[in-house]
Amino acid sequence: MEQINSNKKHSNRRKYFSLLAVVLFIAFSGAYAYWSMELEDMISTDDAYVTGNADPISAQVSGSVTVVNHKDTNYVRQGDILVSLDKTDATIALNKAKNNLANIVRQTNKLYLQDKQYSAEVASARIQYQQSLEDYNRRVPLAKQGVISKETLEHTKDTLISSKAALNAAIQAYKANKALVMNTPLNRQPQVVEAADATKEAWLALKRTDIRSPVTGYIAQRSVQVGETVSPGQSLMAVVPARQMWVNANFKETQLTDVRIGQSVNIISDLYGENVVFHGRVTGINMGTGNAFSLLPAQNATGNWIKIVQRVPVEVSLDPKELME
Numbered sequence: 001m002e003q004i005n006s007n008k009k010h011s012n013r014r015k016y017f018s019l020l021a022v023v024l025f026i027a028f029s030g031a032y033a034y035w036s037m038e039l040e041d042m043i044s045t046d047d048a049y050v051t052g053n054a055d056p057i058s059a060q061v062s063g064s065v066t067v068v069n070h071k072d073t074n075y076v077r078q079g080d081i082l083v084s085l086d087k088t089d090a091t092i093a094l095n096k097a098k099n100n101l102a103n104i105v106r107q108t109n110k111l112y113l114q115d116k117q118y119s120a121e122v123a124s125a126r127i128q129y130q131q132s133l134e135d136y137n138r139r140v141p142l143a144k145q146g147v148i149s150k151e152t153l154e155h156t157k158d159t160l161i162s163s164k165a166a167l168n169a170a171i172q173a174y175k176a177n178k179a180l181v182m183n184t185p186l187n188r189q190p191q192v193v194e195a196a197d198a199t200k201e202a203w204l205a206l207k208r209t210d211i212r213s214p215v216t217g218y219i220a221q222r223s224v225q226v227g228e229t230v231s232p233g234q235s236l237m238a239v240v241p242a243r244q245m246w247v248n249a250n251f252k253e254t255q256l257t258d259v260r261i262g263q264s265v266n267i268i269s270d271l272y273g274e275n276v277v278f279h280g281r282v283t284g285i286n287m288g289t290g291n292a293f294s295l296l297p298a299q300n301a302t303g304n305w306i307k308i309v310q311r312v313p314v315e316v317s318l319d320p321k322e323l324m325e
Contacts, residue, residue, distance in 0.1 A: 043259070047311065048249035050269070050318075054238040055215055057082060059230040060208045061090070068226055074219045076239065083211040083224055083236055090206040097202040101195040108189050118174035125167040132156075132163040217241040243320040247280060250311040259285065265316045278322050284315035 063085030070082055136156045143153040186192060222237040224230065247267060251259070259282060267278040 043251060043255040045249055045251050045255075047251075048247050048267075048316075050245060050247055052240050052245035054220060054240050055217070056235055057211060057213070057237045057239060058232075059083075059085070059211065059234050059236060060232055061085065061205050062231045063089070063209055063229070065224055065226050065228045065230060068222075068224055070219045070222070070237075072219050072222050075242075076213045076217065076219060078213055078216045080213045081210050082213055082219075082239075085209040085211070085230070087206060087209045090202070090209055094199070094202040094206050097195070097199040101192070101199050104191045104195045105186065108186055108192055112186070115174075115178060118170065118178075122167070122170040122174050125163070125170040129160075129163040129167045132160040136160045211236065213239050215239055215241045216243070242323055245318055245323060246283070247316040247318065249314045249316055251314055252309050253312050254309060256285065256312060256314070259314065261285065267316065267318070278318060280316040280318045282314060283317045286313040286315075 065083060066086050067084035068082070069080070069084075070076055076082065136153075136159075139148060139153050139156045142148045143150060187196075217239045220238045220240050224236040230236065247265075249265075261282050261284065263282045265280045265282060267280055268274050269276070269278065
């Protein structure tokens with residue numbers, strides 16, 4: 001009886017292990033088939049490089065360098081001061097421009113005050129002329145009647161002529177001053193505008209003695225040194241934007257059958273190793289290889305043509321958030 005029970009137990013174990021082996025075989029076969037299908041759809045290349053737009057930093061005004069705040073590989077934020085120039089000359093020029101503007105405003109205001117003064121003088125001269133004219137017209141009949149002498153009439157006539165000349169002179173002076181003012185507000189007077197523009201330029205020149213970073217990124221190609229005299233347009237360094245970097249990956253043309261713009265990409269760098277995976281997307285596929293865009297592209301007219309698989313550049317954008325980590 002014991003022998004029969006022992007045989008049943010061995011038979012059940014064999015069935016269990018056989019079933020387990022079949023299940024494991026099916027599982028491994030399914031996993032192998034899945035990964036085989038996935039890997040068939042994936043392409044890879046080692047011919048890839050990270051690149052970005054390096055924003056050149058140059059001087060906009062001449063001056064002596066007094067401070068250089070950063071060196072290569074330093075991280076900077078937009079608006080940070082990279083280089084400072086001596087401000088002495090720029091400060092003096094700005095003060096001169098301010099003083100000149102103040103003087104011109106003062107002189108122009110004087111013209112406005114003179115305009116009122118000349119207008120009052122014209123009004124006074126016109127009253128004097130009207131009184132002289134009335135006095136002369138009143139005395140003419142009296143002279144004819146012999147009530148007054150001819151000398152008195154002549155004196156009255158001289159006074160009329162004199163008042164007329166004074167009125168004309170006042171009018172001319174008023175018009176001359178009016179031509180300078182031109183019925184234009186103070187802030188639109190040509191002399192004031194010119195002086196104000198000169199002041200703005202002097203202020204801008206002073207502000208440009210502090211050379212700031214246009215973007216957030218990393219310093220590269222620094223060449224400027226403290227004590228150096230720089231001129232407008234001279235290159236000082238470059239800033240590589242931290243959020244504007246991409247990968248140029250070169251694939252064989254036979255690999256690009258199913259590559260489309262917008263597809264996701266996994267990137268592993270030699271610097272960080274396989275444990276760090278960056279993520280990106282295909283943003284562009286070059287329309288030709290390097291030979292097609294060369295100055296003198298190759299032309300095969302001999303008939304001895306050999307097919308050579310070309311590599312086509314593919315642009316892959318990087319996730320800005322991952323770049324900042």
